[in-house]
Amino acid sequence: MSHDPFVIAGRTFRSRLMIGTGKFPSPEALRATLDASRAEIVTVALRRADLSNPEGDSILSVIDPAKHLLLPNTSGARTADEAVRLARLARAAGCEPWVKLELTPEPRYLLPDPIETLRAAELLVKDGFVVLPYIQADPILAKRLQEAGTATVMPLGAPIGSNRGVKTRDLIRIIIEQARVPVVVDAGLGAPSHAAESMELGADAVLVNTALADAQDHGAMARAFAMATEAGRMAYLAGLGPIRDTAEASSPLTGFLDSL
Amino acid sequence: MAAEFTLDRELAEWPADRVRAAIAQAGPGDVERALSREDRTPLDLCALLSPHARERLEDLAREAQRLTRWHFGRTIGMYAPIYISNICGADCTYCGYAVRSGNREKRRTLSESELRSECEALAALGYQSVLLLTGEAPSAVNPEQIADAVSVAREYFPSVAVEVYSLDQEHYEKFCRRGLDGVTIYMETYDQETYDRVHLLGQKKDYLYRLNASERAGKAGVRRLSVGALLGLFDWRVDGFWTALHARYLQRVCWQSSISISFPRLRHVPERFHIPALVTDKELVQLILATRLTLPEAGFNLSTRECPEFRDRLIPLGVTMMSAGSSTRPGGYVTYGEETLEQFEIEDPRSPSEVAKVIRNAGYEPVWKDFDYAFDSVPRAEED
Numbered sequence: 093m094s095h096d097p098f099v100i101a102g103r104t105f106r107s108r109l110m111i112g113t114g115k116f117p118s119p120e121a122l123r124a125t126l127d128a129s130r131a132e133i134v135t136v137a138l139r140r141a142d143l144s145n146p147e148g149d150s151i152l153s154v155i156d157p158a159k160h161l162l163l164p165n166t167s168g169a170r171t172a173d174e175a176v177r178l179a180r181l182a183r184a185a186g187c188e189p190w191v192k193l194e195l196t197p198e199p200r201y202l203l204p205d206p207i208e209t210l211r212a213a214e215l216l217v218k219d220g221f222v223v224l225p226y227i228q229a230d231p232i233l234a235k236r237l238q239e240a241g242t243a244t245v246m247p248l249g250a251p252i253g254s255n256r257g258v259k260t261r262d263l264i265r266i267i268i269e270q271a272r273v274p275v276v277v278d279a280g281l282g283a284p285s286h287a288a289e290s291m292e293l294g295a296d297a298v299l300v301n302t303a304l305a306d307a308q309d310h311g312a313m314a315r316a317f318a319m320a321t322e323a324g325r326m327a328y329l330a331g332l333g334p335i336r337d338t339a340e341a342s343s344p345l346t347g348f349l350d351s352l
Numbered sequence: 353m354a355a356e357f358t359l360d361r362e363l364a365e366w367p368a369d370r371v372r373a374a375i376a377q378a379g380p381g382d383v384e385r386a387l388s389r390e391d392r393t394p395l396d397l398c399a400l401l402s403p404h405a406r407e408r409l410e411d412l413a414r415e416a417q418r419l420t421r422w423h424f425g426r427t428i429g430m431y432a433p434i435y436i437s438n439i440c441g442a443d444c445t446y447c448g449y450a451v452r453s454g455n456r457e458k459r460r461t462l463s464e465s466e467l468r469s470e471c472e473a474l475a476a477l478g479y480q481s482v483l484l485l486t487g488e489a490p491s492a493v494n495p496e497q498i499a500d501a502v503s504v505a506r507e508y509f510p511s512v513a514v515e516v517y518s519l520d521q522e523h524y525e526k527f528c529r530r531g532l533d534g535v536t537i538y539m540e541t542y543d544q545e546t547y548d549r550v551h552l553l554g555q556k557k558d559y560l561y562r563l564n565a566s567e568r569a570g571k572a573g574v575r576r577l578s579v580g581a582l583l584g585l586f587d588w589r590v591d592g593f594w595t596a597l598h599a600r601y602l603q604r605v606c607w608q609s610s611i612s613i614s615f616p617r618l619r620h621v622p623e624r625f626h627i628p629a630l631v632t633d634k635e636l637v638q639l640i641l642a643t644r645l646t647l648p649e650a651g652f653n654l655s656t657r658e659c660p661e662f663r664d665r666l667i668p669l670g671v672t673m674m675s676a677g678s679s680t681r682p683g684g685y686v687t688y689g690e691e692t693l694e695q696f697e698i699e700d701p702r703s704p705s706e707v708a709k710v711i712r713n714a715g716y717e718p719v720w721k722d723f724d725y726a727f728d729s730v731p732r733a734e735e736d
Contacts, residue, residue, distance in 0.1 A: 116427075117427075139721070142721050181726050199609070199611075199649070305426075
């Protein structure tokens with residue numbers, strides 16, 4: 093779909109599937125996933141990555157700068173200050189000034205802290221970063237972040253790693269309807285059908301990690317997610333019919349009025 | 353007004369008799385229900401710890417593996433201990449460091465330069481996460497010296513935890529300002545009577561002060577809290593149950609800290625001590641699996657107290673952190689070799705790279721770095 097470019101902060105991407113790099117059993121599994129998915133945006137937790145030794149790092153060594161945009165994320169940060177420091181460190185180490193904000197102070201469900209996320213976004217946008225915040229599916233927060241100048245909003249479908257699918261569907265619909273920046277459904281997508289569902293709703297992209305890392309056949313699962321993401325997008329553009337609770341009569345009940 | 357939510361009240365809800373009765377009453381149907389549920393209750397844990405669950409170990413193992421992979425992926429974090437002192441003022445009857453174990457000539461506290469040598473040696477092996485340990489002796493290593501040791505270690509490793517005597521919240525706050533991110537405190541046993549019997553001297557005799565130490569650390573901003581019972585001191589099923597209750601309590605009260613659990617098993621003890629409640633391999637596996645099913649998101653640490661064959665088999669059963677190539681002597685890596693007294697005998701002598709290879713062969717990725725210098729709790733400028 094070359095006529096349907098996906099643009100974030102002026103940069104155009106072909107793939108609408110973003111990939112997270114945590115939880116993979118080996119660099120080979122990650123490589124197979126990246127190759128088969130043809131993803132272009134690949135996010136890496138700065139706490140895991142050894143930016144001082146990218147060749148020796150099991151995640152960074154797999155990322156190909158010619159094919160992938162390395163999107164550093166602040167996973168593990170509990171406060172805006174920590175996230176800002178991480179982002180600046182990554183930039184100082186040579187990463188592009190893009191950052192996926194993950195402010196998850198509670199380690200059990202890893203739900204994002206809306207207050208610290210907004211504060212960090214404001215600071216980082218002012219500092220020249222392209223900011224992609226991971227957020228609750230909260231339409232007002234999404235608006236506040238867009239006003240702060242974030243490049244996307246990334247509402248969760250369900251808690252990170254939960255594989256539960258698009259549990260926040262109704263709120264994500266509102267976010268999409270009102271968005272001025274790309275909406276990326278992030279977290280909780282456990283099956284290709286969840287990715288397709290998000291795209292059918294009108295999301296601009298999806299981000300998947302656990303479902304890919306956990307697969308038996310990494311290449312096949314990555315391909316399945318890529319196809320589902322594309323299929324969902326295609327269906328959205330083609331115009332899905334409305335969903336009704338009842339059957340629609342093919343012979344109109346009031347058609348007789350025309351013949352009277 | 354509702355009673356205050358405190359750990360000792362939580363534990364008082366579940367006295368040993370009640371836990372034992374719940375375990376004894378759990379039938380095959382209770383085990384089945386506990387296995388098939390998503391959110392497991394304390395009664396489910398009793399069922400999973402019961403003799404009937406022993407018949408379903410394979411099912412427990414499959415579920416434990418699924419939950420662990422789901423939460424942690426196929427990764428194992430790597431860490432190493434650094435003993436900064438083996439001088440001890442406590443007399444814990446089971447411990448090789450206890451003051452009455454003697455060996456005065458083999459007691460040492462590392463100087464700063466000795467600590468640096470040990471840090472350099474471990475950093476050269478690839479470690480980015482260490483655990484600093486002392487005995488129960490504020491007179492030998494006071495809190496200020498622990499804080500200094502944290503600062504030194506932080507120059508070599510992004511992630512530094514301590515396993516030292518119990519302290520006040522303000523001490524833990526000070527350590528955090530120096531870059532500490534983890535505190536390990538084993539309760540040894542949650543059974544007060546046994547606790548009192550095996551801890552003969554020093555501040556460690558104060559059960560409640562030790563019981564609440566993890567909570568004080570969490571409130572001070574420590575990110576990783578490790579708890580555990582020293583298996584062998586008391587009925588493993590009951591202490592295991594209480595450990596899980598403790599972890600669950602900390603998750604609620606210290607909601608910004610991640611909780612991990614260790615399952616240290618008494619093996620080699622001083623001659624004067626007889627292990628009152630030996631735990632077999634099979635029982636230890638059941639405890640690990642039952643705990644995983646109850647606390648899917650808790651980290652599980654596995655030390656070199658266990659032998660290589662057993663450790664390797666535990667990798668896919670719920671473990672998330674492993675130490676390797678450890679020494680339990682101060683200066684044991686390079687400074688003093690085997691001249692100093694060890695706390696306990698290492699059962700797995702393999703090097704970190706050998707253990708990492710075993711982890712990879714098991715289909716898991718050894719993770720050396722999982723923390724960053726950027727995560728200091730307080731900005732450097734506010735250094736005290």
